[in-house]
Structure formats: structure tokens, C-alpha cells
Amino acid sequence: MLSVALGTLRTRWTSFAASFVALALGVALIAVMGTALAATLDAPEQPPERFAVAPVVVQGARTLRVPTTHGVRTEPLARPRPVPARTVAALRRLGTVVGDRAFPVRVTGGPDGVVGHPWPTAAYAPYSLVTGRAPQADDEVVATVGWTRTGTRLRTARGTVRVVGTAAAAPPRGTRSGPGGPAATAPFETALFYTTHRAARLSPVGLQLVVEAGPEAVRRAVGHADGVRVLTGDARRLADADPDRDAEALTALNALFGTAGGVSGFVSVFVVASTFAFAVAGRRRELGLLRTVGATPGQVRRLVLTEALLVGVLASAAGCALGAWGAPHLAGWVVDAGLAPGWFTVGGHAWPYHVAFWTGLMVACSGAATAAVRAGRVRPAQALREAAVDRGTLPWSRRLIGAALLLTAAVTLALTLLGDPGELLHRKSYTSRPMLLISAVAVVSPVLVRPLVRLLTALPARLPSATGMLVREGVAAGARRASSVVAPVLVTVALAGSLLGATGMLSASKTAELREHTADFVLTPAMASATDGFDAATLDRLRRVPGAVVSATAGTEVYVVEDGVAPIGSEARAADPAALAATVRLPVTAGRLSALDDDSIVVNEEWARHTVGQRVTVWRGDGTRRSLRIAAVLATGTGDNGAYVTRANAAGAPVDRVDVGVARGADAGTVARSLRTAAKASGARVRTRAQWVSAHAPGTTRTTRLGYALVLGIALLYTAVSLVGTLTMSTAARIDDLRTLRLTGATRAQLLRLTAAETLTLVATGTLLALATTAADLAGLHIALRLQSAPAPLAFPWTAMAATATTCALLATAAGLLPTALALHGHGRSGALGAR
Known part of the structure; x- marks a missing residue:
């Protein structure tokens, strides 16, 4: 069996090239990310700087x-x-x-x-x-x-x-x-x-x-x-x-490398599995011939698995070598980009390469497992008799797996929404959860491709040109090829939509929340006096401004031990209750802000105890312990609604923010000019609500943007590998069909247009599935935000998704046209006749 597998690899190497490249890239990325993660775990401690020679x-x-x-x-x-x-x-x-x-x-x-x-x-x-x-x-x-x-x-x-x-x-x-x-x-x-x-x-x-x-x-x-x-x-x-600071930078790198490594494994499984399945499907006649000469189903399955094992060993070894070359370059890039300290280097760890090699081998064998089972079911003369039309492209095992994944995604989402909807707002959740839903849709995509293609080609098929009809029938006859093109497009576009859509919705929700809770004007002290805050003379001048309702607050923190496990810090502001209620609009769900006094606290619904009248034991910002009564409860929102106490419980924190409301009947412009005059001597800055929101509206950090660019870049790379492999193999299998169309009078230009139309239709199908998947994923986040009293409109990142889909279309069109043009080169109509 080994000699047969080696002979197959030598003679049909083009069928395994895409799997080899995808697997080698996946192993290389896992090796690189693992090596980088190992380097972050063994980071040296930052040496003393300001007191390097102090006794x-x-x-x-x-x-x-x-x-x-x-x-x-x-x-x-x-x-x-x-x-x-x-x-x-x-x-x-x-x-x-x-x-x-x-x-x-x-x-x-x-x-x-x-x-x-x-x-x-x-x-x-x-x-x-x-x-x-x-x-x-x-x-x-x-x-x-x-x-x-x-x-x-x-x-x-x-x-x-x-x-x-x-x-x-x-x-x-x-x-x-x-x-x-x-x-x-x-x-x-x-x-x-x-x-x-x-x-x-x-x-x-x-x-x-x-x-x-x-x-x-x-x-x-x-x-x-x-x-x-x-x-x-x-x-x-x-x-x-x-x-x-070094530890914080390395924590961000851990998240970046971990996410990129996870996406690499996630996408590589789909690419390897789909290319192996498509390669086996294209060899039905060959496998049928083996069955005819006496090969048993078990021998055929072992042949396919042996081929996968050989490809896995070679690709994993190549990937480890590529990873060893790429790891130092990655370290240099993150240092140059300011994502890692200047001392950050990689190397000296062997375990990431072991993990990468054996993971690659496991992915290769598991990706070929379904194809091997299908190959073993080929009957002795079945492949020699059947037409080149795909039937039974979605076996019951795959249907059950797809249903199980969909059910798991739905149940876990429902349980999270019912139990702790705020969990969906965390980065780990909205980064990893889409993969489960994308996996489910990708698994069952073969059964969805034909109806979607018929929908997309309904109008073109009625036109006088035969292109629409040929596209529809060609996809129906080559369902496996169609699914192999649709799946990587679905994964890539859905990842872009889900990841960028989630961050966009959260940013929009936080911005709306900030706008709702901000006063007409906000004053902050000059940078040089930030540690001391506003002085008493400046506060007195601000309070004397006609038409201004002034609320001076101090930033602090309170700590509470929940479930007896560990102290949890919560941002808090010390304020005068009456002035606070007159200047800002806080999302109070129970109690009254005016009830806040030196013996009470305002908490949010995220606290374990959040019932008005209950007492909670807290530690103030300076570490002193107090028992305080809950005076009011705020909605959790997106997590930025902190606690409120009076100045007596602020541990001497200076006033670092002044919220100013415009009294009824007063002119906002006049109040603004008077505030700037009163604050000029101290250097304090006066900003309107719009200016404050614009300056403090949340946005993605540079590390997050680079991380998403890396993740989507990996997905696009795999998409290119998958499309090139699939379309190259499918073109080789369809060369007789193309020559037959040439015999009927089709020109090369018409055949190339037909190929481009088929490819773009499949990309559009994958994009539609990605839109549906993204909509389902973002809908869960939308519901979670509503349950957190921080609703945000269901918004798609249309620009990013369109750019990703366009890139996939360009890659797919190039991957489809180039082998078709090469296959038609030199085969004129007379050549086709001679071949027949």
C-alpha cells in the first residue's frame, strides 16, 4: 500500500499540492506563534531604571x-x-x-x-x-x-x-x-x-x-x-x-499570537479537508478501477489515509523549517512596530515545533478521514459507469455534524444571554464564538450551494445568452467543486464581518452611552496639575459662573470581595449627589441618586449585591474598610458604569473633573465663554459634550488593528491557496467538457467568460452565506447589548466585507482563468476534433 501511495503522489502531485501548501503554511504559523508565545512566557524581569544604584x-x-x-x-x-x-x-x-x-x-x-x-x-x-x-x-x-x-x-x-x-x-x-x-x-x-x-x-x-x-x-x-x-x-x-509595562505588552502579544494561531488551525482544517475531499472525488474512476481489480474497501481507505500521512509528514517538516526561518522575522516586526519591548527575541524552545509538527500531522489525517470513508464506499465498477455529476455530496455523518454544531452554537448563545449577557461583550467571546457558527455553516454549505446558485442565476438563465444556463447547470453538476470554492470565501468574509462588526457595534454602543451620560461641558485640569486636581480658587470661580450648574467629582476606586475569593476593584467617582443629578444623566434602574450620602454607595448591576438598602463591605482607595448602604443601582451597560461615593469616602482624591450643565433659560454660548475665562488662570481645558465624546470615544487600539490585520491576512492567504488548488484540479478534470464546447462553436473568449461567470457566482454564493452567518452572530451581540441596557444598531462592516469579498473574487477569477487559458492554449477546434 505504501508503494501505491508513493506512486500516486508522484503521478498526481498536482492533486495534493494545495493540501501540502496549506498544511505547510499552517504548521509554519503554529510554529512561529508557539515560539513567540514561549518567548513571552520566559521574559526576563525589567531591570531597575530610576533607582538602579540606590541602596x-x-x-x-x-x-x-x-x-x-x-x-x-x-x-x-x-x-x-x-x-x-x-x-x-x-x-x-x-x-x-x-x-x-x-x-x-x-x-x-x-x-x-x-x-x-x-x-x-x-x-x-x-x-x-x-x-x-x-x-x-x-x-x-x-x-x-x-x-x-x-x-x-x-x-x-x-x-x-x-x-x-x-x-x-x-x-x-x-x-x-x-x-x-x-x-x-x-x-x-x-x-x-x-x-x-x-x-x-x-x-x-x-x-x-x-x-x-x-x-x-x-x-x-x-x-x-x-x-x-x-x-x-x-x-x-x-x-x-x-x-x-513589559508584562502588559507581553500579555497583549499573547492574545495576538494566540488568536492568530487559533485562526491558522481553524482555517487550515477546512482547506486541507476540502482539498482532500475534492481530490478523492475527482479520482472516483481510478478508485473504482482499484476495486475492480480486487482492492477491498479497507485497502482503499488505507490508501487515502497513507497518502494523507505522507503529505502530512512532508508538509509538517517543511512547515517547521519555514517556521524556524520566520520566527526571528516576526520578533523583529513586533519590536519595530512597538508591540514588544526592545529586548524581545525568540528561539531556544523545541516544544513549539513538536506541537506544530504533530498538529499538522493530525490535521492532515483528520482532514482526509471523511474522504477516506467516502473512497471506501466506491463499488468495483461504479465509478466507471456513473456520469460526471456529483450526487450525495453531503453524507448523513456531515449532516449530523453540521446540525450538532448549529445546535451547540444556538444553545450556548441562549444560555449566555439568559445567564450572563455581558460575557458576549468580552474580546475572547466575540473573537472565538463566530468560529463555531462559521464551522457549522461551512459543514452544511454543500446542501445550500445549489439553491443559492439557482437564485443568483434565475434572471441570467432567462436571457438569450446561454451563459446563465451553463453556469447554473455546471454548478449543479459539480457540487463538490462549487462547495470547495464557496467554503474558503465563506470563512474569510464571515470572519471579517464578525470580528470587525463586533468591535464596531461595541464602539458605537460605548460612544452612545458616553454621549448620553456626559454633561453639557466637561472641564479637566492642566496636565501639570493632574495629580493635584483643581485648586479651590478655580472651583470657586467656576461655581460663580451665571447659568452654570457645576458638579465637581474626584476619581477613585473601591474594592469588594465577592464570593470570598479575591478583591475586585471598581472605578468610582466621588461627587455631591444633588449636583451630580443636576448635570449628568446616569442610567439609574433602582433607588435615587439624591439618597447618596457619606454612609452609602451607588453601584451597578454587575455587583454581586445590587439591591437598594443592602449593605456592602468595601475598601476605599487608600485601603481603609467601610460598610456602606446601597443607595441606587445603575445599569451595567458596556461595563464603563462605575460606582459613586461622596467625598468622605474618596480617600483624599483631588477633584479631577468638573461637569457643567446649562441652567434652564441660560445661553450655552455665554456660559461657555464664562467657563473658559474662569478656568484660564489654572490652564484647565473646557470641552463641550461633542468635543468630549469625540476625544474619549472608544476605538480599536493599534495592537487590535494589527491583530485583526494578521488574522484576516492569514485567512486570505489560505483562501488563495484553496482556490488555486481547487480550480486548478477542477480545470484539469473539465478539459474534455471545455473541448466539447469548443466543438459546438464556442470561442476561447466565451469559454473564459463562462469560467469567470461560474467563479464569480460561487464567490457571490459564499459571500451570501457569510452575510447570513455574520448577521446571526451580530444579532446575538445586539441582543446582549440590549439586555445590558446599552443597545446598538445591528451594523455590518460593509466596507471591510466588500473589500474582503472583492479580494476573494479577484483571487478566484485569476485562479480559474489562468489554468483554463493554459488548458485551451493550442487546442483549437481542429485539435478538439482530432482528439475526439
């Missing part, structure tokens, strides 16, 4: 520690606490103590993200002066290199300062310095260093200290101070501005 760093309480049924669990605090004064005094007795402060600075015409520090902390990075000197007066600063120079005067929101020096940080441990030394190293921050006195005035609260003393002595001095932690060695990285 010891002492931080105030930054985490909430809550005892649960699973032990003590922690959660980052929204309002970290400074080191207690008593602990600071004990530390000063050990040695030099330098207070660290970090605060945003807005520089007119300067870069974004400038941060301010006191100059004495620069020595612990260590920063060294490249030009100039250290600051000595309140209006003097030292700047990091690369964005300004010594002698420049900078206008900031807190006054004009003069740059008296520039400094560069030494490269982090384990990195190479450039030929220019430290100055050649890319800075990890854009900073301005002030005098100690000026930095303390700009940011009164210091959250961490550098102590010039031994770690053990510092730990003894700290003792059991609540939440205070001592950082030494690599743990000093936790004192950096964003110690988890």
Missing part, C-alpha cells in the same frame, strides 16, 4: 491586602499612602534619606509625558551631567538629553523655567552602551529635575524614599508599619513609573 528604596502602602478563603489576596491601591512620619524619623537616624517625587509637567511646545523629579534623586539612576550644572533656584531645571538644551527657557503650566544643564542616564544593567557612552543610550523617561524645595511645592505628597543604609537595618526600622515595603536588588524596579 534601599522604601515605599508607602501601595497594595490592598485582604484575607479570603484562598489566603491573603492583594490588589493595587488607587491612592497609595506615603511612608508614615514616624517611620521616616526612624529611617533618618540610620543615614541619608532622600524623598522622591514624580509629577507630570506640561511644557508648551515640548514632548508629551514629561515628568518632574527633585534633583537629588538623579544620582540613583544614575544620571550624570552632560552639559551645564545642577539647579539652584526655583526657576532652574536640569533636563534629560535629546529634547532640549542648556540655556533654553521652557514655558510650563506652573511657570517659566530655565534649563541650566542636561543629564543622561547610564544604560540599564545587561545592555550595551553605544560608541557615545551613556549619552548614546535611549532615555527611559523624559524628565525635568527641580530643586528639592520647588519639587516639594509642585508635588506635596512623596510616596517613596531612598535610604543610604543597610537593608537589614532599614527593615528593622520599618518594622511592622502598615503596608510599607523595603525594595532592594531587582525589586527596586517596582519603584519605577511603570514597572509592569
Whole structure:
């Protein structure tokens, strides 16, 4: 049997080329994604940056520690606490103590993200002066290199300062310095260093200290101070501005690579299965001849499976080699695109290649399993007698599988809508759920192709030209070929519609929700005062604006332990209840906002306890514990409706937002001008509702866009492979039919037009099925949004779907016309007669 299979592969290699290429690409992608995932799991910890040479760093309480049924669990605090004064005094007795402060600075015409520090902390990075000197007066600063120079005067929101020096940080441990030394190293921050006195005035609260003393002595001095932690060695990285930025980037990469790998496997199964099935269907006469000379059904099945095994081994090996070549290129791309840290590399892991190889082999064998069963059913002389018309293209096994998949998709959707409709709004859900529905429709697509083609060709078939009739009858006679063309188009267009449609609907819903809940005007503080919020004088001026109803709120967070498992943080705002109700329209489903007081809280329906009058135990933003009564309940919406408390429960959070409503009878234009005048001195920004919504409307992140582009690119690549393979094989099988049409008087141009018409009809059929599948998928999301009190219109991403369908049409037309033109080349009418 092995020798027969090898002989078949040698003589009919074109029949297996599409399966080989698709499988090799799938294995390569799985190997690349697996290698990249392995690299994210073994990522090195980010080295300390700001305090790389500090002996010891002492931080105030930054985490909430809550005892649960699973032990003590922690959660980052929204309002970290400074080191207690008593602990600071004990530390000063050990040695030099330098207070660290970090605060945003807005520089007119300067870069974004400038941060301010006191100059004495620069020595612990260590920063060294490249030009100039250290600051000595309140209006003097030292700047990091690369964005300004010594002698420049900078206008900031807190006054004009003069740059008296520039400094560069030494490269982090384990990195190479450039030929220019430290100055050649890319800075990890854009900073301005002030005098100690000026930095303390700009940011009164210091959250961490550098102590010039031994770690053990510092730990003894700290003792059991609540939440205070001592950082030494690599743990000093936790004192950096964003110690988890690498981990967050790698988490996004995990999602990107995991989704791309899943789509690769999902699409490759369809392509390999359809091409194997079509190849076997085209060999009915050959298999019938084998049965005639004595081959048993089991031998025929083993022949087909052996062929699949051989193709699988060769393709998987080629895919692993291709993956080893492509993995470093992928790593370089994600680094260049800013999706991964600069140190990110791949390699050194063998298990992704084992997973990819054996997965490819399993896909090849499983994809050929149905075709092998069908091949074993060929009777000894059946294929020699039957006409070239496909019958029984959808066996009962496939019907049952399709029904089971459809039923599973419907039941799981119904259960989710009844139980937790918010689950459908999560990215993992709306990315993976469409695949189940697409699989179901693709499995049963052969039974849907003929009626849809008859519908599409109903009018053309009545025209004087015979093209419409020939397309209709040609598809009816070649149902397997038609299904092999329709399936990849269905998968690709439906993926584009479902993924992009879901994100579009969620964005539209969030935008509508934001517009509904935003006041007439919204004011935010200048960037430089964001940590301190609005000052009292500015708030007083705003409240005196005629015709303005002012609600000043502070951002904070509250934590609750649900089911005794772990603390869950929820964004909250501290507000005056009466002013809040007069300026914004919140989706209250129970209770009253006016009932909010210092002993109560407003929650949303997502909380485990959300009954008005119940009491919930919460931890405030600074970690203190309170028992609060539920005063009102908000609809869950798209998940952005947080909790509300009064200022007494906001743990000293500054006012960082002012919502302003226009009183009845007042002129909105006059109020806007008065608000800008009142806010001008503080640098606060005044935005209308439309401006606020435009600036804060949700949109897809760059990582998400690149991820979708990668996923859809993979699907289109597989579609091209499938179409080329299927149409090349079908053209070879139809060459006699084409020559017969030439004998009846058809020209080459007419035959090419007929081929193009058939192909485009099949692409249109696949697109119609994709539209129906996308509609069913997005309808579930639409219902979930309505149940969450955040309805959004059922909207298709028409542009993306049209572009995807057009690309499929171009690929299919090219894949159909080229082999047809080559097959007709040199076969004129006389050649056809001679052949007959």
C-alpha cells in the first residue's frame, strides 16, 4: 500500500499540492506563534531604571491586602499612602534619606509625558551631567538629553523655567552602551529635575524614599508599619513609573499570537479537508478501477489515509523549517512596530515545533478521514459507469455534524444571554464564538450551494445568452467543486464581518452611552496639575459662573470581595449627589441618586449585591474598610458604569473633573465663554459634550488593528491557496467538457467568460452565506447589548466585507482563468476534433 501511495503522489502531485501548501503554511504559523508565545512566557524581569544604584528604596502602602478563603489576596491601591512620619524619623537616624517625587509637567511646545523629579534623586539612576550644572533656584531645571538644551527657557503650566544643564542616564544593567557612552543610550523617561524645595511645592505628597543604609537595618526600622515595603536588588524596579509595562505588552502579544494561531488551525482544517475531499472525488474512476481489480474497501481507505500521512509528514517538516526561518522575522516586526519591548527575541524552545509538527500531522489525517470513508464506499465498477455529476455530496455523518454544531452554537448563545449577557461583550467571546457558527455553516454549505446558485442565476438563465444556463447547470453538476470554492470565501468574509462588526457595534454602543451620560461641558485640569486636581480658587470661580450648574467629582476606586475569593476593584467617582443629578444623566434602574450620602454607595448591576438598602463591605482607595448602604443601582451597560461615593469616602482624591450643565433659560454660548475665562488662570481645558465624546470615544487600539490585520491576512492567504488548488484540479478534470464546447462553436473568449461567470457566482454564493452567518452572530451581540441596557444598531462592516469579498473574487477569477487559458492554449477546434 505504501508503494501505491508513493506512486500516486508522484503521478498526481498536482492533486495534493494545495493540501501540502496549506498544511505547510499552517504548521509554519503554529510554529512561529508557539515560539513567540514561549518567548513571552520566559521574559526576563525589567531591570531597575530610576533607582538602579540606590541602596534601599522604601515605599508607602501601595497594595490592598485582604484575607479570603484562598489566603491573603492583594490588589493595587488607587491612592497609595506615603511612608508614615514616624517611620521616616526612624529611617533618618540610620543615614541619608532622600524623598522622591514624580509629577507630570506640561511644557508648551515640548514632548508629551514629561515628568518632574527633585534633583537629588538623579544620582540613583544614575544620571550624570552632560552639559551645564545642577539647579539652584526655583526657576532652574536640569533636563534629560535629546529634547532640549542648556540655556533654553521652557514655558510650563506652573511657570517659566530655565534649563541650566542636561543629564543622561547610564544604560540599564545587561545592555550595551553605544560608541557615545551613556549619552548614546535611549532615555527611559523624559524628565525635568527641580530643586528639592520647588519639587516639594509642585508635588506635596512623596510616596517613596531612598535610604543610604543597610537593608537589614532599614527593615528593622520599618518594622511592622502598615503596608510599607523595603525594595532592594531587582525589586527596586517596582519603584519605577511603570514597572509592569513589559508584562502588559507581553500579555497583549499573547492574545495576538494566540488568536492568530487559533485562526491558522481553524482555517487550515477546512482547506486541507476540502482539498482532500475534492481530490478523492475527482479520482472516483481510478478508485473504482482499484476495486475492480480486487482492492477491498479497507485497502482503499488505507490508501487515502497513507497518502494523507505522507503529505502530512512532508508538509509538517517543511512547515517547521519555514517556521524556524520566520520566527526571528516576526520578533523583529513586533519590536519595530512597538508591540514588544526592545529586548524581545525568540528561539531556544523545541516544544513549539513538536506541537506544530504533530498538529499538522493530525490535521492532515483528520482532514482526509471523511474522504477516506467516502473512497471506501466506491463499488468495483461504479465509478466507471456513473456520469460526471456529483450526487450525495453531503453524507448523513456531515449532516449530523453540521446540525450538532448549529445546535451547540444556538444553545450556548441562549444560555449566555439568559445567564450572563455581558460575557458576549468580552474580546475572547466575540473573537472565538463566530468560529463555531462559521464551522457549522461551512459543514452544511454543500446542501445550500445549489439553491443559492439557482437564485443568483434565475434572471441570467432567462436571457438569450446561454451563459446563465451553463453556469447554473455546471454548478449543479459539480457540487463538490462549487462547495470547495464557496467554503474558503465563506470563512474569510464571515470572519471579517464578525470580528470587525463586533468591535464596531461595541464602539458605537460605548460612544452612545458616553454621549448620553456626559454633561453639557466637561472641564479637566492642566496636565501639570493632574495629580493635584483643581485648586479651590478655580472651583470657586467656576461655581460663580451665571447659568452654570457645576458638579465637581474626584476619581477613585473601591474594592469588594465577592464570593470570598479575591478583591475586585471598581472605578468610582466621588461627587455631591444633588449636583451630580443636576448635570449628568446616569442610567439609574433602582433607588435615587439624591439618597447618596457619606454612609452609602451607588453601584451597578454587575455587583454581586445590587439591591437598594443592602449593605456592602468595601475598601476605599487608600485601603481603609467601610460598610456602606446601597443607595441606587445603575445599569451595567458596556461595563464603563462605575460606582459613586461622596467625598468622605474618596480617600483624599483631588477633584479631577468638573461637569457643567446649562441652567434652564441660560445661553450655552455665554456660559461657555464664562467657563473658559474662569478656568484660564489654572490652564484647565473646557470641552463641550461633542468635543468630549469625540476625544474619549472608544476605538480599536493599534495592537487590535494589527491583530485583526494578521488574522484576516492569514485567512486570505489560505483562501488563495484553496482556490488555486481547487480550480486548478477542477480545470484539469473539465478539459474534455471545455473541448466539447469548443466543438459546438464556442470561442476561447466565451469559454473564459463562462469560467469567470461560474467563479464569480460561487464567490457571490459564499459571500451570501457569510452575510447570513455574520448577521446571526451580530444579532446575538445586539441582543446582549440590549439586555445590558446599552443597545446598538445591528451594523455590518460593509466596507471591510466588500473589500474582503472583492479580494476573494479577484483571487478566484485569476485562479480559474489562468489554468483554463493554459488548458485551451493550442487546442483549437481542429485539435478538439482530432482528439475526439
